[in-house]
Amino acid sequence: MDKEPVAKAITLGWEGTRKNFEGLFGATAELKLTQADGPHIQVQGDTAWAMGVVFAGQKLKTGQVIGSAVFEADVFKKQDGRWLFVSHATSLLLPQQ
Numbered sequence: 001m002d003k004e005p006v007a008k009a010i011t012l013g014w015e016g017t018r019k020n021f022e023g024l025f026g027a028t029a030e031l032k033l034t035q036a037d038g039p040h041i042q043v044q045g046d047t048a049w050a051m052g053v054v055f056a057g058q059k060l061k062t063g064q065v066i067g068s069a070v071f072e073a074d075v076f077k078k079q080d081g082r083w084l085f086v087s088h089a090t091s092l093l094l095p096q097q
Contacts, residue, residue, distance in 0.1 A: 029057040036069060046078040053093065069093040 011020045038052025050073070057067040065075065075087040 027060050027062070028058050029061045033059045039072075046080070047085065048076040048077075050074045 011017050034055045034057070036053045036055050037038050040047065041050045041054060052072055054070050054072060055067060057065070059065050069092070071091045071093055073087075073089045074085065076083045077086045078084075087096040
């Protein structure tokens with residue numbers, strides 16, 4: 001499951017997530033993510049989650065530079081001794097500049 005900050009709906013499965021990312025980053029020439037807070041990680045049995053805030057700075061192919069603070073939440077499940085990425089959700093915290 002994936003929910004990006006500008007997506008209008010939740011995306012399920014790899015194909016939908018891949019298409020979501022291609023649309024989200026298709027106009028991006030450069031992307032820099034800077035951890036601003038966290039990640040704050042909790043583990044309970046075979047489930048773990050991480051939350052934090054990143055600053056996403058983008059330079060578009062047009063040359064325009066934009067940036068925003070983004071809250072991220074990720075969920076992981078331990079299966080057969082490996083941690084698998086189960087869910088990713090983001091939300092804009094500040095308007096894009």
